Amino acid sequence: MIATDSDTASGGRPQPWSLDVQRSAAMSAADVLSVLDSGRDGIGDAEADRRRAIVGPNAVRTHRVSGWAVLVRQLRSALLALLLVAATVSFLVGQRTDAVVIGVIMAISVGLGFLNEYRAERAGAALHDRIRHRAVVVRSGQAREADVTELVPGDVVRLELGQIVPADLRLLETTGLTCDEAMLTGESVPVHKSADVPAAESGLGELSSCVLMGTVVRAGSATGVVVATGPRTAFGRIAVGLGRRHPPTEFQVGLARFSTLLARVAAVLTTMIFVINLTLHRPILDAILFSLAIAVGITPQLLPAIVTTSLATGTRRLARRRVLVKCLVCVEDLGNIEVLFTDKTGTLTAGALALEESLAVDGRPAQLPLLYGLLANEATVSPGALAGGNALDQALWRSPDAAAQPVADYQRWDSVPFDHERRRTSVLVDGPDGRTLIVKGAPEEILARCQGELDPARKVLDQKLTAGGRVIAVAARPAPGASTIGPDDEHDLTLVGVLVLSDPPKSEAAEALARLAQLGVAVKVVTGDHPAVAGHVCRQVGLPVAGVVAGRQLAGIDDDALPALIAATTVFARVSPEDKARLVRVQRLAGRDVAFLGDGVNDALALHSADVGVSVDSGADVARDAADVLLLDKDLGVLADGVTEGRRIFANTVKYVLMGTSSNFGNMFSAAGASAFLPFLPMLPGQILLNNLLYDVSQIAIPTDRVDPEQLARPAHWDLREIRRFMLTFGPLSSIFDFLTFAILLSVLHAGATEFRTGWFVESVATQTLIVFVIRTHASPFWRSRPSLALVLSAAAAVTVAWSIPYSPLAGALGFTALPPVFLGVVVVLVAVYLALVETTKRSLFAASDLRSTTAQRVRPSHERRQHRRAARFTTR
Ligand SMILES: Nc1ncnc2c1ncn2[C@@H]1O[C@H](COP(=O)(O)OP(=O)(O)OP(=O)(O)O)[C@@H](O)[C@H]1O
Numbered sequence: 001m002i003a004t005d006s007d008t009a010s011g012g013r014p015q016p017w018s019l020d021v022q023r024s025a026a027m028s029a030a031d032v033l034s035v036l037d038s039g040r041d042g043i044g045d046a047e048a049d050r051r052r053a054i055v056g057p058n059a060v061r062t063h064r065v066s067g068w069a070v071l072v073r074q075l076r077s078a079l080l081a082l083l084l085v086a087a088t089v090s091f092l093v094g095q096r097t098d099a100v101v102i103g104v105i106m107a108i109s110v111g112l113g114f115l116n117e118y119r120a121e122r123a124g125a126a127l128h129d130r131i132r133h134r135a136v137v138v139r140s141g142q143a144r145e146a147d148v149t150e151l152v153p154g155d156v157v158r159l160e161l162g163q164i165v166p167a168d169l170r171l172l173e174t175t176g177l178t179c180d181e182a183m184l185t186g187e188s189v190p191v192h193k194s195a196d197v198p199a200a201e202s203g204l205g206e207l208s209s210c211v212l213m214g215t216v217v218r219a220g221s222a223t224g225v226v227v228a229t230g231p232r233t234a235f236g237r238i239a240v241g242l243g244r245r246h247p248p249t250e251f252q253v254g255l256a257r258f259s260t261l262l263a264r265v266a267a268v269l270t271t272m273i274f275v276i277n278l279t280l281h282r283p284i285l286d287a288i289l290f291s292l293a294i295a296v297g298i299t300p301q302l303l304p305a306i307v308t309t310s311l312a313t314g315t316r317r318l319a320r321r322r323v324l325v326k327c328l329v330c331v332e333d334l335g336n337i338e339v340l341f342t343d344k345t346g347t348l349t350a351g352a353l354a355l356e357e358s359l360a361v362d363g364r365p366a367q368l369p370l371l372y373g374l375l376a377n378e379a380t381v382s383p384g385a386l387a388g389g390n391a392l393d394q395a396l397w398r399s400p401d402a403a404a405q406p407v408a409d410y411q412r413w414d415s416v417p418f419d420h421e422r423r424r425t426s427v428l429v430d431g432p433d434g435r436t437l438i439v440k441g442a443p444e445e446i447l448a449r450c451q452g453e454l455d456p457a458r459k460v461l462d463q464k465l466t467a468g469g470r471v472i473a474v475a476a477r478p479a480p481g482a483s484t485i486g487p488d489d490e491h492d493l494t495l496v497g498v499l500v501l502s503d504p505p506k507s508e509a510a511e512a513l514a515r516l517a518q519l520g521v522a523v524k525v526v527t528g529d530h531p532a533v534a535g536h537v538c539r540q541v542g543l544p545v546a547g548v549v550a551g552r553q554l555a556g557i558d559d560d561a562l563p564a565l566i567a568a569t570t571v572f573a574r575v576s577p578e579d580k581a582r583l584v585r586v587q588r589l590a591g592r593d594v595a596f597l598g599d600g601v602n603d604a605l606a607l608h609s610a611d612v613g614v615s616v617d618s619g620a621d622v623a624r625d626a627a628d629v630l631l632l633d634k635d636l637g638v639l640a641d642g643v644t645e646g647r648r649i650f651a652n653t654v655k656y657v658l659m660g661t662s663s664n665f666g667n668m669f670s671a672a673g674a675s676a677f678l679p680f681l682p683m684l685p686g687q688i689l690l691n692n693l694l695y696d697v698s699q700i701a702i703p704t705d706r707v708d709p710e711q712l713a714r715p716a717h718w719d720l721r722e723i724r725r726f727m728l729t730f731g732p733l734s735s736i737f738d739f740l741t742f743a744i745l746l747s748v749l750h751a752g753a754t755e756f757r758t759g760w761f762v763e764s765v766a767t768q769t770l771i772v773f774v775i776r777t778h779a780s781p782f783w784r785s786r787p788s789l790a791l792v793l794s795a796a797a798a799v800t801v802a803w804s805i806p807y808s809p810l811a812g813a814l815g816f817t818a819l820p821p822v823f824l825g826v827v828v829v830l831v832a833v834y835l836a837l838v839e840t841t842k843r844s845l846f847a848a849s850d851l852r853s854t855t856a857q858r859v860r861p862s863h864e865r866r867q868h869r870r871a872a873r874f875t876t877r
């Protein structure tokens with residue numbers, strides 16, 4: 001039977017194989033399964049393929065880069081259109097050479113922008129290609145992993161803690177399931193879910209028998225059947241509404257404001273020049289072309305691409321250090337982080353748990369605790385291989401004494417698996433002593449469920465904990481007659497002993513922490529482990545411990561008071577997965593940019609909540625899935641590299657902006673002004689465009705530039721005031737200087753129109769491009785800071801080309817002439833004086849900005865941006 005539905009994102013056409021989530025919520029699970037022609041065992045692979053052919057992949061967008069779209073974006077500029085029209089007209093009225101020159105230069109400019117942006121977009125798409133988001137799907141009764149985009153209506157899917165719901169599902173079975181639907185509703189209070197049909201019709205937020213694509217499993221687990229996929233899901237409709245383009249990042253918002261500022265200035269200036277030229281009775285067409293060329297010169301054409309290009313360069317550099325970012329913007333986010341929450345195992349420690357001791361209650365070595373530890377264990381041993389269980393369970397099997405334990409004498413009846421809230425695990429076994437319940441777990445949890453004299457055991461525990469050992473306790477009680485067990489049975493136990501494990505601190509951790517501290521990132525440890533152990537590890541790796549708070553204490557503190565506590569605390573111990581996420585959320589709301597580093601199932605919630613979630617390649621699936629950044633080696637050191645990279649990109653982008661506001665702007669302004677006083681145009685329209693093209697070429701290498709350590713020392717944020725101050729200082733400075741140049745060219749050297757233009761052209765290209773070496777660094781004199789080779793080469797290339805054009809065969813067509821040596825000498829001196837002038841001015845300007853940049857305005861990533869990011873999981877090529 002075919003289920004049809006009138007709903008639709010794709011324009012009223014009925015979609016086969018999809019069921020509106022609202023409708024399915026009100027139906028019984030069995031009805032939904034029958035409508036979707038599925039069952040608890042799911043559908044078969046062939047059927048799934050057939051359905052996918054009809055409904056399409058479970059994706060809300062595609063990440064294919066279209067060269068055309070990029071090209072259209074380059075061409076979609078009113079200015080460009082006007083200029084082309086004017087050039088065509090001038091071609092038609094006979095000014096052929098001018099028009100051709102303008103056309104050719106514009107074509108090269110557009111091509112340059114296109115190549116740059118296309119390459120960057122390709123890099124972004126390549127990241128998408130590399131990352132797979134997976135879900136556990138049941139096909140023909142077999143559970144297996146599948147790409148989320150492969151899901152179709154009728155598929156039965158399993159959900160676990162920390163997972164992102166892969167489609168709209170009607171629940172079939174749940175255990176303590178709650179979901180965080182903030183991504184859809186903005187409401188962060190988790191919603192309880194169950195497979196029962198809800199009492200009355202309800203809104204999207206209260207679809208208690210369904211879970212929605214893009215939301216997060218906050219607790220529990222479930223099985224559900226897919227009712228809608230891709231754009232037909234609630235999230236899909238939102239994602240489609242968001243449009244394809246990513247919402248701007250903080251950089252881009254800042255840059256957009258700055259572009260608007262320049263565009264306004266360009267508009268005013270262009271109109272003024274035009275009017276002035278008209279009143280001076282210059283030919284209209286010349287005036288139009290001249291004004292438009294100036295406008296093009298002022299507009300920062302490369303700007304939209306420069307951030308993307310920088311981010312793409314950043315991701316490549318990080319990839320070389322074995323850091324994989326899932327989207328370009330993640331690099332920028334890394335640069336912004338101020339607080340890093342990290343788990344302990346494998347980050348601060350080597351993550352190589354090893355059993356040190358198996359001790360009886362009195363502290364003497366004994367075999368029984370180890371034997372019981374192997375019985376209450378989720379790892380399974382098949383010949384030669386260990387599977388399942390967590391690191392602790394596996395470590396017990398790996399201990400040399402494990403092989404000698406009579407595990408085979410016991411038969412397992414039932415078990416209650418480990419979970420991070422209970423912090424213990426139980427089994428019911430038959431053995432030589434009859435049927436027994438064995439419980440192993442965090443010592444506090446076990447001791448609280450034991451009877452009898454526990455003081456000697458407490459002493460042993462304290463001693464081991466303060467020594468930094470990872471200790472778990474093992475307890476048991478006879479359970480004659482029981483055939484199943486649950487968490488409620490874990491009581492009246494007798495303590496059997498303790499197992500002490502070691503996990504040595506990582507040798508590189510100390511250095512990495514020091515680097516992060518230098519970068520101004522506050523590091524906080526959040527762990528499910530005991531406070532004493534966590535504190536001990538921090539001391540070993542040299543992380544100063546300001547305060548230790550236990551998870552229990554967090555419950556009594558409300559969200560308003562929490563930021564102050566976080567600020568005063570280094571270690572949060574015995575925290576639950578929910579606590580980890582709450583700490584991150586509260587810290588974010590308090591206005592700090594937060595990164596979370598973790599590799600366990602218990603870290604996934606926090607990874608989702610953070611501005612940047614970082615996980616490791618060897619981590620749990622949900623953790624890897626939740627992360628924005630994957631470290632191929634679990635090493636804090638590369639994280640510091642990531643932060644540096646993000647800040648480097650920011651610093652380099654600022655260089656581009658500062659150049660645009662200083663010399664480039666000044667030069668264009670002077671050219672405009674000069675046209676009012678000179679009897680001829682100070683530069684021909686084609687020359688202005690060429691000048692602009694060469695300037696752009698020199699800037700393409702900016703993303704590769706080196707950045708001074710001081711500029712990397714703290715997160716940088718846009719400070720438009722600083723940019724305005726820069727503009728108001730260097731703009732006029734550059735103009736005054738230009739007029740000086742004009743005066744010399746005209747009155748001292750008695751230049752004619754062509755000589756004037758040539759002199760002004762070579763001087764202007766040189767000042768505009770070479771200034772980058774002065775303003776790229778706060779160091780003074782500027783040569784104390786070394787630029788990247790690529791930047792040196794590209795700037796040198798621009799200047800060399802500009803200076804040789806007047807001597808080339810092209811000179812005539814472009815309206816240049818070979819300059820007499822004395823002219824060139826003068827220009828060289830002028831450029832040198834100009835750079836020296838900028839150097840001195842920069843000192844006072846940067847000194848002032850050093851004091852103020854910490855007070856800069858921030859732009860918080862919007863809810864929309866988080867939605868975009870989540871949508872990125874559901875893409876196909
Ligand atoms: N397999 C297990 N069986 C019984 N108890 C366990 C097991 N694994 C861990 N525990 C107990 O539960 C506690 C919490 O473990 P959990 O894995 O939640 O910590 P975590 O936050 O991942 O720690 P870390 O920050 O070290 O990675 C441990 O300190 C230990 O006492």
Ligand SMILES: [Mg+2]
Binds near residue numbers: 344345599
């Ligand atoms: Mg962990």
